[in-house]
Amino acid sequence: MPESAYQDIRKLHLFSNMADEHFQSLMRGAYVQNFPPQIELITEGEPSDFLHVVLSGSIDLFSQWNGRDTSMATVRPVSTFILAATINNAPYLMSARTLEKSRIVLVPSQDVRAIFDIDGNFARSIVTELAQCYRAVVKTQKDLKLRTSLERLANYLLRQQRRAGGGTVFDLEFEKRRLASVLGMTPENLSRAFKGLQPYGVTVSGTRITIGDQADLEKFAKPSPLIDDFST
Amino acid sequence: MPESAYQDIRKLHLFSNMADEHFQSLMRGAYVQNFPPQIELITEGEPSDFLHVVLSGSIDLFSQWNGRDTSMATVRPVSTFILAATINNAPYLMSARTLEKSRIVLVPSQDVRAIFDIDGNFARSIVTELAQCYRAVVKTQKDLKLRTSLERLANYLLRQQRRAGGGTVFDLEFEKRRLASVLGMTPENLSRAFKGLQPYGVTVSGTRITIGDQADLEKFAKPSPLIDDFST
DNA sequence: CGCTATGTTGATCCATATCAATAAGTGTGG
């Protein structure tokens, strides 16, 4: 594995506090791989053989049941995914596919569990990471159960705006097809939802969004730190 | 705190592997309290001062937004809740209220974090617990996004049946009003959903459910271990 | 360029929410 990748991974909260010896040991068993877009990296139900770290590109976590499927989340660099399955030595609950060309580190799950057992600092980092993941899903569930699709879209736009720097103009981070699935609606309904936000000053042109009247949109969306904040 | 409570808590996965000295230390700062039904123990948004452990009774975790509210989960003895908030020293994402008369242990969050920092075994137990909580929420989210309300009810009945021992007759674990909220629907819709399951052999009489034709119901519900299993 | 995937728009259908009325429990005090 190239040195540069090493550095990026080491900087992750998850790995930054562990003993250097243990980190080296983890990395020795790991390997980096480049994947083209639309490759299914893991399939739900399979045993969790590797902890994955996204170095570049982006990953869609999705699930299927009875012929339907839904996007659960998107993973962007640099972060890990399917940590919980690795820790519990349990089957993946979600599938993962590359959205674009992506560079992924694969760390054997048994190595992670072994180091986890002997390195208290690593174990503590994992706790913090997992607690954040947990809280993220709880927020998503609140979003789904307490809001209509129009409200979910409005709040999503406000979140994405902040993520993009807070300007009145910004781009969607992925295609509308997938955004619809993430927000729990159909593409057709998303199209109409965008129209439904026009009265609140939202303009759409391709992936480019313009927030015409911040206050008006926020008055409608009623964002809450307990649902929409990234890391509390 | 009485000795018996001590024992019950110590037996929890979360506390069973930690050093005795640390357990004693945690318990010294903790206290037990009895609450009547319908008491709001914690409110979302407040700082997480205590880790809670339910010794008896039952607790409803719920959330509110913009005048609406929804039941997120039910906590039954003997287990903990709001562990993630405690660990992250972050505000509660959910409120909690007693459903019936309940006996609760309150462990100061700062004590939990302090012991967590010095006891690797405790940290590891927390990881396992959190990973399970995380996976439980992911399953719930899949249930919500991939299934109709009728399918959610059907699968809920099958889960509850298993939990109750697997017999063809069993009782709902809480009132229908709350079940509706947990399943993400209105009470009226739940009433109709029960009727909608009659063709598959489901009979309802008060809180008593009878599964007339197991195979038929399962054929409709299509339960999946990746959504409906309790602890994988 | 044309081909294919994605996005939009319109028409319609269906699931679920809402509103309203009644019924059935549940608990309380006389």
Added chain:
DNA sequence: CCACACTTATTGATATGGATCAACATAGCG
């Protein structure tokens, strides 16, 4: 122990959000 009040559950009628189906437009991409 019963009558009353209050909450919860059911049922019906209706409204609406969202899904589905179909047609068309648009945008990437080879």
